[in-house]
Amino acid sequence: MTGETDRGPRAAEQLARLNAQLARMRETQAPWADLPAAPMASLADLAALPVLRKSDLIQRQAADAPFGGLTGGPVAGLRRLFVSPGPIFDPEGRGADWWGSAAALTAAGVRPGDVILNTFSYHLTPAAFIFEGGAEALGCPVIPAGPGNTADQLVAIRQYRPRVYVGVPDFLKIILDKADEAGVDRTCLEIGMVTGAALPDSLRAELAGRGVAVRQCYGTADLGIVAYEDGGPGMVLNGGVIVEIVRPGTGDPVPDGEVGEIVVTRLDADYPLLRFATGDMSAIIAGATGARRIKGWMGRADQAAKVKGMFVRPEQIAALGRAVPGCHRLRLEISRAGEQDRMHLLAEHDDNDAADRLAAKLAEITRLKGTVQVVAPGSLPNDGRVIADLR
Amino acid sequence: MTGETDRGPRAAEQLARLNAQLARMRETQAPWADLPAAPMASLADLAALPVLRKSDLIQRQAADAPFGGLTGGPVAGLRRLFVSPGPIFDPEGRGADWWGSAAALTAAGVRPGDVILNTFSYHLTPAAFIFEGGAEALGCPVIPAGPGNTADQLVAIRQYRPRVYVGVPDFLKIILDKADEAGVDRTCLEIGMVTGAALPDSLRAELAGRGVAVRQCYGTADLGIVAYEDGGPGMVLNGGVIVEIVRPGTGDPVPDGEVGEIVVTRLDADYPLLRFATGDMSAIIAGATGARRIKGWMGRADQAAKVKGMFVRPEQIAALGRAVPGCHRLRLEISRAGEQDRMHLLAEHDDNDAADRLAAKLAEITRLKGTVQVVAPGSLPNDGRVIADLR
Numbered sequence: 001m002t003g004e005t006d007r008g009p010r011a012a013e014q015l016a017r018l019n020a021q022l023a024r025m026r027e028t029q030a031p032w033a034d035l036p037a038a039p040m041a042s043l044a045d046l047a048a049l050p051v052l053r054k055s056d057l058i059q060r061q062a063a064d065a066p067f068g069g070l071t072g073g074p075v076a077g078l079r080r081l082f083v084s085p086g087p088i089f090d091p092e093g094r095g096a097d098w099w100g101s102a103a104a105l106t107a108a109g110v111r112p113g114d115v116i117l118n119t120f121s122y123h124l125t126p127a128a129f130i131f132e133g134g135a136e137a138l139g140c141p142v143i144p145a146g147p148g149n150t151a152d153q154l155v156a157i158r159q160y161r162p163r164v165y166v167g168v169p170d171f172l173k174i175i176l177d178k179a180d181e182a183g184v185d186r187t188c189l190e191i192g193m194v195t196g197a198a199l200p201d202s203l204r205a206e207l208a209g210r211g212v213a214v215r216q217c218y219g220t221a222d223l224g225i226v227a228y229e230d231g232g233p234g235m236v237l238n239g240g241v242i243v244e245i246v247r248p249g250t251g252d253p254v255p256d257g258e259v260g261e262i263v264v265t266r267l268d269a270d271y272p273l274l275r276f277a278t279g280d281m282s283a284i285i286a287g288a289t290g291a292r293r294i295k296g297w298m299g300r301a302d303q304a305a306k307v308k309g310m311f312v313r314p315e316q317i318a319a320l321g322r323a324v325p326g327c328h329r330l331r332l333e334i335s336r337a338g339e340q341d342r343m344h345l346l347a348e349h350d351d352n353d354a355a356d357r358l359a360a361k362l363a364e365i366t367r368l369k370g371t372v373q374v375v376a377p378g379s380l381p382n383d384g385r386v387i388a389d390l391r
Numbered sequence: 392m393t394g395e396t397d398r399g400p401r402a403a404e405q406l407a408r409l410n411a412q413l414a415r416m417r418e419t420q421a422p423w424a425d426l427p428a429a430p431m432a433s434l435a436d437l438a439a440l441p442v443l444r445k446s447d448l449i450q451r452q453a454a455d456a457p458f459g460g461l462t463g464g465p466v467a468g469l470r471r472l473f474v475s476p477g478p479i480f481d482p483e484g485r486g487a488d489w490w491g492s493a494a495a496l497t498a499a500g501v502r503p504g505d506v507i508l509n510t511f512s513y514h515l516t517p518a519a520f521i522f523e524g525g526a527e528a529l530g531c532p533v534i535p536a537g538p539g540n541t542a543d544q545l546v547a548i549r550q551y552r553p554r555v556y557v558g559v560p561d562f563l564k565i566i567l568d569k570a571d572e573a574g575v576d577r578t579c580l581e582i583g584m585v586t587g588a589a590l591p592d593s594l595r596a597e598l599a600g601r602g603v604a605v606r607q608c609y610g611t612a613d614l615g616i617v618a619y620e621d622g623g624p625g626m627v628l629n630g631g632v633i634v635e636i637v638r639p640g641t642g643d644p645v646p647d648g649e650v651g652e653i654v655v656t657r658l659d660a661d662y663p664l665l666r667f668a669t670g671d672m673s674a675i676i677a678g679a680t681g682a683r684r685i686k687g688w689m690g691r692a693d694q695a696a697k698v699k700g701m702f703v704r705p706e707q708i709a710a711l712g713r714a715v716p717g718c719h720r721l722r723l724e725i726s727r728a729g730e731q732d733r734m735h736l737l738a739e740h741d742d743n744d745a746a747d748r749l750a751a752k753l754a755e756i757t758r759l760k761g762t763v764q765v766v767a768p769g770s771l772p773n774d775g776r777v778i779a780d781l782r
Contacts, residue, residue, distance in 0.1 A: 066550045075551070076504030078532045083547050113467030122513030123537030124547070141469045146514030156474050156515070159457045160466070 006256065007043050008292035014242055015043055017267045024072070025272055031060065031069045032274070043242055044253075051251035051263055051275045054088065057222075061089050072269045083124045084221045090126055092133075093270030099126070099224030100238050101134030101217070105164075107230035108193050108215035112139040115160050117189075119145050119153070119167030119175075120196075126221050127196065131166045134225075140164070147171065150178045161188040169194040169203055169214065176210055187211060195219060198297070218297050220278055222271075223264050227294050234285050234295045240267050243294065244275070245284050248301040248386050249314025251275065257286035259384035261301040262294070277301075281384040303387040305334050307341045307368055314386040316365045323361050326350055329380040332362075332370070335390045343370030348377045397647065398434050399683035405633055406434055408658045415463070416663055422451065422460045423665070434633055435644075442642035442654055442666045445479065448613075452480050463660045474515045475612045481517055483524075484661030490517070490615030491629050492525030492608070496555075498621035499584050499606035503530040506551050508580075510536050510544070510558030510566075511587075517612050518587065522557045525616075531555070538562065541569045552579040560585040560594055560605065567601055578602060586610060589688070609688050611669055613662075614655050618685050625676050625686045631658050634685065635666070636675050639692040639777050640705025642666065648677035650775035652692040653685070668692075672775040694778040696725050698732045698759055705777040707756050714752045717741055720771040723761070726781045734761030739768045 025032040060068025080092040120127035179186035192214035217228035227235035328348035416423040451459025471483040511518035570577035583605035608619035618626035719739035
């Protein structure tokens with residue numbers, strides 16, 4: 001466990017907000033009636049509560065429409081209601097900058113009055129509104145352009161001279177290319193606020209070379225903006241969220257620096273999500289001073305794989321680690337040999353003789369046979385992969 | 392000319408707001424520096440000012456981006472910036488319910504807290520935001536659904552049970568049909584707030600029979616909501632606009648009851664449009680007590696027609712009427728005979744011998760020959776048609 005001082009300068013304030021939120025949730029929201037009554041002594045105590053997975057959320061929302069009882073008040077008190085693929089239903093509350101994007105925009109250099117070209121879709125999903133809220137809070141006019149239709153994007157650029165692009169990274173490059181082809185002066189675009197897809201260093205360098213300083217942020221439709229680039233290492237965590245990095249398939253926090261799944265608790269009265277597992281991977285940057293930071297988006301944590309027609313899930317590998325004492329990192333490699341699926345477990349363990357016990361337990365838990373190789377602690381890659389599908 | 396008392400109970404307040412606005416425009420906006428300095432004595436005095444046509448607006452916006460100097464302050468003070476086909480550029484200011492839709496929604500029976508399914512597009516054009524503003528002012532949660540994608544519309548209806556539909560009339564019927572086909576309970580939908588297309592009585596009756604009371608409103612991307620149904624005759628005019636009905640192609644008001652083009656002056660500091668010609672036709676309902684009313688949308692006023700390869704425009708027919716004293720309504724019928732275009736002018740005139748003078752003037756103004764028939768004053772249809780293309 002990390003100490004409270006490692007949790008950044010906001011830890012004390014966040015702990016107070018969290019305890020107030022937990023007390024309110026326990027008293028007013030049926031699904032949280034069983035929350036422990038005692039205040040938490042540390043943000044680390046969150047780890048004792050269950051993780052809320054997307055599949056749980058879908059079930060709760062189906063059983064108790066629209067939000068599974070997880071919102072802090074009636075639907076009539078909300079501002080917008082979304083339908084994301086899955087289907088997942090997400091609310092937007094009425095507070096100013098409800099999704100928390102103003103800090104990300106400010107860190108990217110956006111100033112009050114800057115014109116923003118918002119190329120996210122406004123229909124059904126919240127991405128566009130996440131940035132609308134921040135723009136409104138900062139006093140920035142927005143061109144609600146939506147995705148696609150580059151001809152109209154160029155008309156908007158010519159007439160309104162936006163300084164800021166908001167959207168996915170690739171579409172920014174498409175717009176710059178089309179503008180240059182069509183001879184449209186797009187030098188007004190100086191800042192790109194991008195999210196929703198990977199930003200390779202090569203693309204960032206190209207965009208910078210063309211005059212657009214690109215900053216990334218990370219967020220989800222359920223949580224709003226979780227972290228954003230501010231010029232320091234990786235991304236700094238947003239003030240309204242508490243982030244844990246857990247071993248994929250579990251709710252168990254990994255040590256700082258280790259790659260795992262991002263689990264977020266949102267400090268918000270309208271939609272106080274508790275330990276929401278995002279399915280995305282990252283790592284806390286160990287030893288950073290000041291605010292807590294993550295490395296950014298490091299891929300998806302969905303590692304379930306089908307072996308000989310049966311699902312093998314990260315939760316099963318986590319159960320295996322608990323069943324055989326002395327395990328460190330585990331990594332199940334799935335390959336194909338002789339027209340057959342094949343499982344091979346790489347297990348960090350101090351005792352070379354643990355292989356037999358691990359193989360027996362693996363067969364018991366997965367109902368599938370696999371080979372086991374014990375490796376030295378610290379020798380497996382720090383990439384959050386619990387199941388590596390090599391087929 | 393109608394008297395001030397005929398201009399409804401809001402006339403005195405509107406006149407005061409108009410004079411304050413004209414004074415501000417004259418002092419702060421270069422394009423309006425030539426406005427007469429004396430306050431207007433009556434709303435009828437507006438008729439002395441030039442009409443602003445869409446073509447003028449496009450030219451001004453092209454010459455002086457983005458808004459041709461017609462906004463009341465800098466772009467940085469605006470909330471959203473739109474690109475409508477044409478291209479026309481429209482601003483949204485920061486005021487609450489800036490487009491004036493809350494009154495229309497309230498008159499349709501929408502209450503605070505009602506969930507609204509908004510099926511207008513949010514991208515580039517303002518229709519969806521016109522109703523977002525009213526919903527926000529009323530405290531109604533909005534599903535920003537956008538147009539199309541009926542499968543997702545049904546998911547949203549099932550989960551959020553919206554009471555209010557906002558969009559074009561036809562799409563409401565499509566959604567009800569699809570819901571019934573798919574067995575989705577859509578009885579939550581009780582109110583339809585429709586605009587943007589004609590609503591035939593048959594469609595209104597069908598929708599009412601299926602439980603949805605439909606109310607229409609009339610507005611444009613430049614002006615917001617101009618008028619709306621409130622249960623009284625036709626549509627009642629919105630408080631923030633002054634409406635004139637003019638002979639198509641002119642800025643000359645027609646008597647109450649006569650069909651003509653809708654010209655609107657918006658009382659708004661952010662975008663104080665003065666005598667904006669909408670290109671739509673309607674008529675003031677004569678003799679209605681209380682607030683001033685129009686008959687609703689009665690088609691488009693764009694009546695330019697090509698005859699033998701040359702354009703004939705309503706402005707030319709208006710010039711003809713001014714050139715030959717004693718004219719009442721004029722109607723140029725264009726037909727096809729012997730593989731040739733043919734022009735025939737029907738002219739309300741007290742003097743049967745005016746036909747020759749009218750024919751000579753018609754040829755002079757249009758550079759095309761046409762026949763003329765003098766008819767009795769009041770005998771031409773009251774439909775606003777100055778040019779009737781019968782080909």
